[in-house]
Amino acid sequence: MTAPLRPRPERLRPSVPAVLALGSNLGDREATIHEAVADLAAEDGIRVQQVSPLVETPALKLSGIDYQAPAYLNAVVVVDTVLGPHDLLDVVNVVEQRHGRVREERWGDRTLDIDIVDYAGRVLDDERLTLPHPHAWERGFVLAPWLAIQPDAELPGHGRIDLLLAATSDEIRPYPDSGAAHDAAPGVQLEADKNGGGV
16 A cells, blocks of 8 residues: 555644545546545545546647547545645645656646645635636536535535536536445545555
C-alpha cells in the first residue's frame, strides 16, 4: 500500500465535505479512476463517502469538442476531510502525478485529472485554487455523475446542479458495467485492498 502523503491530522479538527471530479482519457481509464479513488481513501484526513457511476464524454479541448481524441471517463467522489483546501489540493496533485499526469498542454489529454469542485461551500480565489471550480457549473461531465449521488446538491453561486445540468448540451453516456451510485465510506478501504477501488 502506498505510504500516506502527510502526518496524521489532529483528531479534534472538524471534518468538512468536499466534492472531487475525476477524469481520464489515456491508458486504462477505468482502472486509473478505480486506483485514484483507492489512493484518496487511503490518505489520512480523507474519508470517501460517496462514489458516482462512471460516465463517458468526448474530449473537451480549448478549441472545443475533439472527436479525434480519446473519450474521457468521468466520476465524482464526495469526501469528508480534515485537510484545508490547499492541503487537499496537494494530495490530489500527488495522486495525479502518481498516475502519470503531466501538465504540458492546457486541457490536453491526460491519464488522470482530479479537480476540487466544492469545498464545504467555501468561496476562494487565489494563485493556486478557485472555489467553487470556475467551470463546474457548465460541465455536464461533472454535473451528471454528481447528480447521481447528490440529487439535491447546489453549487455555491450557481444554484441547483439538476437545473445546471439541464442547461448544458454535453454529450454524456453511461459507461457500461460502471455500477450504480453508492455510499462508499463503510467499505471503500476493503474494496481498495481487494481489487483496487470502489468506483
